[in-house]
Every structure is written in structure tokens, then in C-alpha cells.
Amino acid sequence: MKKITFWGTILLAVCLTLSISSLAWSDSRSDDGSSHGLWSQQEAASQVMNKTYQNECSACHFAYPAGFLPARSWVKIMGTLENHFGENAELDATDSQEIEQYLTAQAGDQDPGRFSRSFMRSIDNVDTPLRISETAYFRREHREVPSGMVLDNAKVRSFANCASCHTGAEKGSFNEHEIVIPDHGRWED
């Protein structure tokens, strides 16, 4: 009986250690983007893989992770490139199709990743958001950020410029510890 209690305690300790460390790992991605083990795939938003998406879209702005919006949002965005948030961003049909296929396949409701579940839970089924920054999850995550650090900061200007502060964003990492706000320094929560 005593032996069973002993091994039970060991098992419990191992389970606790693993669950705590997986939480810790999911929150601390190393700077070079290397993985730490079994849970590494959960750490980052799915990284931008498609070269056409990267080339065409990041010519003007940060190439947002597909998993931050549902497929229906990407379809709508790709269908209205002629007026893309006030800009004309038309593409030829071949590139447009390739990018739409990539984005919808990797969309948050198709291929769940590190942050997509949180984004998807915060989006109503009847809504088709076009801006990641208008989703409830995004707003919640950024509600403590004063406008002086982003909107009124000439080096940031908009919440659309993820990589201005999220230094790991290009690698798909939005880890809180990697946030450096231009002219303000590291973000301390």
C-alpha cells in the first residue's frame, strides 16, 4: 500500500512538471526561433510559408499569419483587393488564386495553431472580420497598451504594424517577452 502511494506521488509529480513546463515553453520561444521539444509546434502562430503571399503582401505590410482570421475573412479580403483598406492592391489572377488558397487552407478555422483558437473563439459565426485588430481577442490582448505607444507613436502609427513592436513576428512569434516598443522599450506587463 505504501509503495503504491509512493509511485502515485511520483506519477503526479511527473504529470505536474510536464504540464507546467509545457505552459512555460508555450510562452517562451527562444530568439532564434528554434524549438524546445514536443510542444514546439504550439508555440508560434503558423509561420508564413507561401512565397507568393510573402512577396506580394509584405511589399506593403506585415504578412499576417493566416491563422488569425477564419477562411471566410480571407476570401472576402482577396475578393476586394481593388479597394484594400483604401488602397488598390490588385493582383493578377494566378497570384491571387495561389494566395487565397494558401490563406484559406491555413486559416484559423481550418488549421488550428498557437493563437488561432483564441482568435476563433472571439469571432462570432455571423461575422466576417476584415481586420485582425478588430477581433475581440486582439482588443483584449492590447487593451492595456496606451495610444501614445502605438497610435500616437510616429514609429508605430497603427496596430496593423505588428512587427514594429513584436520583434519575433516575422518568425510567427508573438511572445510577450519579445515586445519592444520603439522609443518606449520593453513591454512590462
Next chain:
Amino acid sequence: MMNWGVVTVLLLIVAGSAMATEPAVNERQASYREAGASNFDAARGEGMWNQQQMQQEMRQSVSCASCHSANLRTVGKHIRTGKLIDPMAPSMNAERLTDAAKIEKWFRRNCKWTWGRECTAQEKGDFLQFIQSR
């Protein structure tokens, strides 16, 4: 001591970058001629570059220079987003006017955004003549 092989390679690179706009620009202008345009003129291109047009979204007059700046050798700044735009002049930016598909893609987007319509073959040929000269 630098060997002659390296010098030759460097000279070839310099010569190559000086000529880099010709294939794409010649090809584009040939196709504009087929569409009825002719006698491409840098001065006319420059005039259009600074020509103001009411932009519906912005509710103000804009020109190419609003975002690219009037001096093609300097960095431009997007009038709305604030994004910095590399110089258009090939003498400052060797990537400019080297890719025909890219030229057409941006003509289509920017003519529609700035002027509310696509540019004609003549206008595009004049713009290329102007940009290439800087």
C-alpha cells in the same frame, strides 16, 4: 593585392547595373507602340508625375509625387500609411524598372488609385522614359 579577375567581375557588375533597366523598359515600350503609342517623352512623363487629381478615398488632390516624392532620387513616404518607399530612380535603386510584370502591376494599382483610371499606353511609356532618366 587585387587580382585582375576580381577587377573584371566588378567592372561587369557596374556595367550590368547601369544597363539593367533597358530590357524591361524596351520590352514594355515596344508593347505600348503596338498599342498605338509613340515618341515617349521624359518631360511629359514628369509633368504627369506632378499632375494633381482628386482622390475619392482621401478627399484631397494627390499626384504620383504625393507618395513617391517629386525628386525620384529621394525616399518617398506614403501619404496615408506613412510607409517609406525606396527611391524610384534606377540610379539610386538598381531594382527599379527591371521586372516587366512588376511595372504593369504597379501601373495598374497606382494609376487607378491616383487618377481613378488605368493609364494609357502613351502615358505609361512617358512615365517609364521619365523614371529611367533619373
